[in-house]
Amino acid sequence: MEGYLSQVRANGRQYWYLKKYEGKQEFKQNKERTLYKFGNSENAIAKLHLWNQDFTFFPSELKQLGYGRKHVNVWIDTLKKKIS
Numbered sequence: 407m408e409g410y411l412s413q414v415r416a417n418g419r420q421y422w423y424l425k426k427y428e429g430k431q432e433f434k435q436n437k438e439r440t441l442y443k444f445g446n447s448e449n450a451i452a453k454l455h456l457w458n459q460d461f462t463f464f465p466s467e468l469k470q471l472g473y474g475r476k477h478v479n480v481w482i483d484t485l486k487k488k489i490s
Contacts, residue, residue, distance in 0.1 A: 408426060409425060409426045409441050409471075410424070410425060411423070411481060411484050412424075419446045419447070420447045421443075421444075421446050421447075422444040422450040422485065423441075424468075424481075425438045425439065425440050426439050426441055441468075447485065451482070451485055454481055454482045454485065457475075457478050458475070461475055461478075
């Protein structure tokens with residue numbers, strides 16, 4: 407559960423992903439795995455606030471990876487800092 411938020415800009419929008427570094431650098435290629443796609447900034451913030459208000463909406467795939475409510479708060483703070 408050592409994931410991190412990553413952003414990609416495409417078509418004038420900013421998209422957010424939860425990624426994990428896999429660690430093996432064969433031929434010096436970056437080995438990342440996408441754990442979850444949050445969507446564009448607007449959708450990502452909306453999802454995170456929904457999960458923070460009602461944790462029953464939190465995706466089971468993230469729960470199985472060991473993520474929880476405390477991570478939601480960290481992700482909200484991270485997105486707010488990066489977007490503004």
